[in-house]
Amino acid sequence: MRRLSFFGERDVLARQTIDIGVLFSCSGPYAAPAEQGYRGAMAAIAAVNARDDLPFRLSPVVADPEGNTDRYAALASELVSGRSVQHVVGCTTSWSRKEVIPVMEKAKALLWYPCVYEGFEASENVVYVGACANQHILPLLEFALPVFGRDAFLVGSNYIWGWESCRIARDVLTRSGGQVLGERYVPIGDTDIDRIVEEIRIKKPDFILNSLIGDSSYTFLKAYRRLCESDPDFAIGRRPVLSCNLSDNEVLRLSPDSEGIFTVSTYFEAIANPLNTAFLAGLGEETRSAGITAFFAQGYTSVLMIAAGLAESGMGEALDVLAAVKARDVATPLGPLRIDEGNNHIHARAHIARVAADGRYEIIRQSTGLIAPDPFLTHSNLVVPETGAVPPAKPVLRIVK
Numbered sequence: 001m002r003r004l005s006f007f008g009e010r011d012v013l014a015r016q017t018i019d020i021g022v023l024f025s026c027s028g029p030y031a032a033p034a035e036q037g038y039r040g041a042m043a044a045i046a047a048v049n050a051r052d053d054l055p056f057r058l059s060p061v062v063a064d065p066e067g068n069t070d071r072y073a074a075l076a077s078e079l080v081s082g083r084s085v086q087h088v089v090g091c092t093t094s095w096s097r098k099e100v101i102p103v104m105e106k107a108k109a110l111l112w113y114p115c116v117y118e119g120f121e122a123s124e125n126v127v128y129v130g131a132c133a134n135q136h137i138l139p140l141l142e143f144a145l146p147v148f149g150r151d152a153f154l155v156g157s158n159y160i161w162g163w164e165s166c167r168i169a170r171d172v173l174t175r176s177g178g179q180v181l182g183e184r185y186v187p188i189g190d191t192d193i194d195r196i197v198e199e200i201r202i203k204k205p206d207f208i209l210n211s212l213i214g215d216s217s218y219t220f221l222k223a224y225r226r227l228c229e230s231d232p233d234f235a236i237g238r239r240p241v242l243s244c245n246l247s248d249n250e251v252l253r254l255s256p257d258s259e260g261i262f263t264v265s266t267y268f269e270a271i272a273n274p275l276n277t278a279f280l281a282g283l284g285e286e287t288r289s290a291g292i293t294a295f296f297a298q299g300y301t302s303v304l305m306i307a308a309g310l311a312e313s314g315m316g317e318a319l320d321v322l323a324a325v326k327a328r329d330v331a332t333p334l335g336p337l338r339i340d341e342g343n344n345h346i347h348a349r350a351h352i353a354r355v356a357a358d359g360r361y362e363i364i365r366q367s368t369g370l371i372a373p374d375p376f377l378t379h380s381n382l383v384v385p386e387t388g389a390v391p392p393a394k395p396v397l398r399i400v401k
Contacts, residue, residue, distance in 0.1 A: 016056045016315065020045060020306065021063065021079040023090030023100070028067020029189035030214040033295055034092040036247060037114050038062075039287070040299025041089040047282060047300075048307045056315055058307065061085055065096065072099040080107040086318040087112060089302045092295075093188075093213070094118060094160040101126060110318045112306065114298035116245055116265070118164035119375040127322065128345040129302045130294075131266050133168050134374040136244045138382075139350040140264040141172050143365060144242055145384040149206025150178025155196055155220065156211030158185040165211040165244065168377070176384040181205045186212065191219040197227055204233065210243040217246065218254060225257040236260040248361055249291030255359025266348040267294040267334050268361050279333035301332040305339075338370075345373030 022045075024038040025031060045058045061079060065071035072091065079085045080103060088104070089112045091097040097113055104111045104125040111126045119132035152173055156162025162185055170180050181203040184196050193216070200208060212220055224241060228234045242262045248269055251258035269280070269292045279300070280292065308330050309321035316324070322339070329336040337346050347370040353361035374380045 015054070017059050018056050018310065018315065019061050019085045020058050020303065021076070021085040021088035021090065022060045023063050023065070023072070023076060023079065023088050025065050025067040025092060025096075027064060030067060030092055032214065032250065033115075033245075033247060033293075034067075036249070036293045036295035037090065037092060037299040039290075040114070040296035040301075041303050043283060043287060043296075044300040044303030044307075048303060054307065054311055056310060058303070063090075069093070069095050069099060072096045073103055076100045076103040076111075077107075080104070080109045086110065087306050087321070089114060089299060089306075091115065094164075097126070098160070108318060110322060112302035114302045115295060118161055118168070119377065120164065122343040122345070122375055124319075124344065126344060127302070127305070127325075127339060128343075128373070128375070129298045129305070130346075131348055131350070132345055132373050132375040133164075134377060134380045135266065135348050135350055135371045136264045137165060137168055138172070138380055139367065139371075140242055140244060140262070140352060141169065142384050143264075143352050144207055144262065145173075145176055145178065146386065148240060150176060151181055151206045152178065153181050153200050153203060153205035153208045154183040154211070155208060156185050157188045157213045157216055159188060161213070161245070162211040166209065169209050172382050172384060175382050177386075178206075186216050188213065189215050191215055193220045193223050196220065197223045200224070201227055201231065201234070205239060207239060208241045210241050211245070213245065217243075218250070221254055221261070222257045225259075228260075247291075247293035247295055249293050251355045251361065252291055252359045255355075256357070258355045258359060259357055261355045262352065263355075263361070264350055264352045265294040266346075266351070267297040268351055268353055268363055269293075270353075270361065270363055271335075271351065273335060275331055275335055276333050297333045301330075301334055301337065304332055305330050305337075340373050343373060343375055345375055347372055 022041050024034045026035045026038050045060050049057045063075040086109045092115050094117050101123050114129045116130040154166040156166050228236050237260045246263050305325050309325040312324035313320045326339045329338050350367045351363050352365040353363045356362045
């Protein structure tokens with residue numbers, strides 16, 4: 001399979017301008033993670049425009065819903081109908097993504113969604129550039145249950161991501177001989193957390209699965225750290241917090257409260273491969289200093305895929321661009337990626353990491369190959385064996401020395 005590269009060599013004298021929608025809430029209750037997707041998309045647009053081998057340049061058309069879910073559909077409609085936009089990179093929450101999808105389908109445009117999500121969705125007009133459940137929560141639980149135990153406490157933000165993440169975890173736990181000792185939700189942005197931490201103290205789970213986002217998550221982690229410091233039964237690492245959506249820069253900002261947290265992701269800045277090395281080297285010092293997260297890298301990757309598809313299709317219509325990308329591997333910071341022909345999700349590696357004492361993630365395990373997306377969990381094994389062995393039908397997680 002031929003690979004499309006984001007590095008070029010030949011000069012092009014005249015370029016056509018192609019508008020790219022950039023739709024993120026860089027203000028509001030989940031501005032911190034959303035800004036990562038925005039920054040990644042904008043950095044990639046600059047990198048594509050710096051190439052001298054393409055017959056086009058990309059022009060960002062930015063819209064900020066400010067965390068108001070009711071504004072996403074209206075702004076998306078303005079992008080694809082009021083302007084010559086066929087590709088939109090954006091959305092953070094599943095709630096906002098679902099608001100945008102009907103707009104994309106009606107306009108025959110494409111939403112490139114660069115955020116980890118819970119799965120159970122596939123649209124012809126969405127490219128899912130973040131991991132789905134069998135690429136994040138399942139590998140994390142396959143690692144955690146044999147190591148920490150099978151009794152968990154689940155906490156999440158009160159919307160689709162939190163509900164579905166906890167539902168999948170509950171299913172895996174009960175099928176695997178464990179139990180859910182508690183399951184609590186809070187509104188997005190709510191910081192009334194102490195009652196939940198007190199319940200965790202009383203019930204003493206083997207681990208906590210945290211599906212909170214934004215300020216709710218940060219407040220919870222700080223409160224849980226206070227519990228770890230005051231109660232020897234919760235010493236750091238003894239009853240750890242697991243999360244599928246805590247980025248490098250978030251845990252670094254929370255340090256030392258984030259020490260000992262485990263996560264899983266398609267990307268960490270610490271990944272050692274030539275594509276990631278080239279990607280990081282091409283970013284400015286100011287960008288690097290703020291931390292490069294999976295959301296940043298996936299926003300960046302979305303734009304690279306758009307550019308690769310535009311070049312390969314002769315700047316065709318949106319679905320022609322998608323077909324061109326599907327026919328090739330694309331070189332990205334996450335490694336060579338391909339989009340699944342049947343469900344528009346990426347094939348991706350799973351990397352499991354732990355926050356060290358310095359507040360940075362250290363990768364401890366990773367899949368040996370790309371994990372095929374299974375957004376509806378129709379082919380995934382939901383039972384974690386006592387030995388911790390990963391069923392042979394899936395890529396094996398290996399320890400990183």
